[in-house]
Amino acid sequence: MVVRTRVNGEWREAEVWPGSSLLSLLRDGFGLYGAKNACEQGECGSCSVWLDGALVCSCLVLAGQAQEREVRTVEGLRDGTQLHNVQQAFVDAGAVQCGFCTPGFVVAVADLLEKDRNPSSVTIREALSGNLCRCTGYQKIVDAVNLAATRLQART
Amino acid sequence: MDVLLPRSLDEALAMKAQRPEAMPIAGGTDLMVEVNFGRLRPPAFIDVSRVPELSVVQQENGHIFLGAGVTYAAVVVGLTVCRPLVQASRSVGSPQIRNRGTVGGNLGTGSPAGDALPVLAAYDADVVLRSQARGERSMPCGTRNAMVIAVAGLCLQVDEDSRRVKIALGSVGPTIIRAREAEDQVSEAMESAGVWQDRTKRPDDAVIEEFAGRVAAAARPLDDVRGTAAYRRHACQVLARRALSWALDERALPSWL
Numbered sequence: 001m002v003v004r005t006r007v008n009g010e011w012r013e014a015e016v017w018p019g020s021s022l023l024s025l026l027r028d029g030f031g032l033y034g035a036k037n038a039c040e041q042g043e044c045g046s047c048s049v050w051l052d053g054a055l056v057c058s059c060l061v062l063a064g065q066a067q068e069r070e071v072r073t074v075e076g077l078r079d080g081t082q083l084h085n086v087q088q089a090f091v092d093a094g095a096v097q098c099g100f101c102t103p104g105f106v107v108a109v110a111d112l113l114e115k116d117r118n119p120s121s122v123t124i125r126e127a128l129s130g131n132l133c134r135c136t137g138y139q140k141i142v143d144a145v146n147l148a149a150t151r152l153q154a155r156t
Numbered sequence: 157m158d159v160l161l162p163r164s165l166d167e168a169l170a171m172k173a174q175r176p177e178a179m180p181i182a183g184g185t186d187l188m189v190e191v192n193f194g195r196l197r198p199p200a201f202i203d204v205s206r207v208p209e210l211s212v213v214q215q216e217n218g219h220i221f222l223g224a225g226v227t228y229a230a231v232v233v234g235l236t237v238c239r240p241l242v243q244a245s246r247s248v249g250s251p252q253i254r255n256r257g258t259v260g261g262n263l264g265t266g267s268p269a270g271d272a273l274p275v276l277a278a279y280d281a282d283v284v285l286r287s288q289a290r291g292e293r294s295m296p297c298g299t300r301n302a303m304v305i306a307v308a309g310l311c312l313q314v315d316e317d318s319r320r321v322k323i324a325l326g327s328v329g330p331t332i333i334r335a336r337e338a339e340d341q342v343s344e345a346m347e348s349a350g351v352w353q354d355r356t357k358r359p360d361d362a363v364i365e366e367f368a369g370r371v372a373a374a375a376r377p378l379d380d381v382r383g384t385a386a387y388r389r390h391a392c393q394v395l396a397r398r399a400l401s402w403a404l405d406e407r408a409l410p411s412w413l
């Protein structure tokens with residue numbers, strides 16, 4: 001089937017097997033490799049994207065369910081050559097090791113900060129409970145969230 | 157395989173009547189795992205996630221109508237009148253899962269571990285079914301006949317209005333037991349630490365530990381085939397510690413999460 005979706009502001013379409021997930025539409029159909037395929041069962045969050053503004057695991061969305069809908073991916077966060085605040089904070093806080101989980105975390109953190117600019121540590125842990133990292137032990141990731149939040153507040 | 161995309165309930169029912177083998181898919185959080193792992197290949201899916209009639213939440217003379225397509229995230233934000241369902245919904249998966257997973261999907265899967273199901277059963281909810289051929293009918297969301305007899309059960313309430321923690325124990329005495337000494341101890345400790353005034357504060361771990369010990373001391377368990385008295389008392393202590401920690405974590409969260 002042909003699926004037509006607005007991805008990061010641009011209408012795109014691709015032919016997919018009807019049982020494909022939104023994750024494979026993004027990767028194999030549109031060549032957007034930011035969202036990662038790790039577990040395909042909703043456990044790890046490395047495939048996180050926004051579907052009509054809601055944070056979801058793209059591996060659990062049927063590609064057809066994204067027909068005529070709005071998808072935002074990690075690729076849409078950067079502004080030209082300028083990294084998004086959350087991406088920069090991950091770099092600066094050293095929150096990236098192998099990097100496989102990073103796009104999913106960046107999307108989940110950006111989602112969190114859009115809702116709560118000054119999240120408590122309990123809020124951070126709960127908001128990121130759907131994202132797994134096998135390398136960092138999470139503390140650096142939490143540090144990155146705090147850094148991004150501090151910079152966000154300083155800006156306005 | 158086909159994917160059908162109805163825009164209204166009538167259209168969805170017409171599609172289902174025409175293709176009875178087509179499978180509804182809502183959040184996909186149960187079904188897509190099966191598809192991804194090659195265990196499920198239905199001839200067609202009907203995407204009910206954009207059927208507006210299914211995402212309705214309505215209150216009418218003491219009854220709550222909850223559309224099958226209402227997500228857990230929507231329950232958390234929109235159904236504050238039904239605290240038990242909010243709590244059950246918050247405990248589901250992760251934010252990503254709660255943004256997609258629906259109460260109807262939980263019923264559709266019907267796993268005994270479905271977190272929304274005990275709440276629906278406790279509220280004596282009716283499940284409203286609709287098809288083109290048979291119209292609308294309703295059936296009780298009965299409890300299944302899988303008898304699970306608890307070795308210990310515990311219900312903890314953090315009452316913000318009266319500034320009291322209340323705790324009741326089941327299966328560990330001849331009656332339900334309120335652990336009043338533990339209630340006094342922890343409620344007062346939370347008062348003096350300023351926890352009631354500030355939801356982000358927690359009492360010291362030592363306070364929680366003492367509370368758990370007092371709860372266990374209040375139990376009056378017996379030995380029987382399902383567990384020893386010592387095990388049941390220990391279970392009360394662990395449950396009390398966890399229940400209070402979880403409740404304190406939860407009251408510190410912002411209301412949207």
Ligand SMILES: Cc1cc2nc3c(=O)[nH]c(=O)nc-3n(C[C@H](O)[C@H](O)[C@H](O)COP(=O)(O)OP(=O)(O)OC[C@H]3O[C@@H](n4cnc5c(N)ncnc54)[C@H](O)[C@@H]3O)c2cc1C
Pocket residue numbers: 041042043179180181182183184185186187188189204210224225247248249250253256257258259260261262263264265269270271272
């Ligand atoms: C990582 C992860 C964590 C999870 N954690 C929990 C948890 O903590 N607690 C818990 O209870 N569950 C959990 N689940 C399971 C799942 O999220 C829930 O069961 C959820 O409620 C399913 O809803 P859905 O809309 O995604 O269902 P879907 O997968 O879309 O559908 C499930 C079933 O319901 C049927 N169905 C759906 N909507 C309708 C309808 N309107 N009419 C008729 N049939 C319908 C479908 O045909 C299918 O048989 C988890 C799943 C994942 C992947």
Ligand code: FES
Pocket residue numbers: 036037038039040041042043044045046047048057058059060
């Ligand atoms: S790949 Fe989607 S959650 Fe792991």
Ligand code: FES
Pocket residue numbers: 095096097098099100101102132133134135136
């Ligand atoms: S950095 Fe390797 S999995 Fe997170």
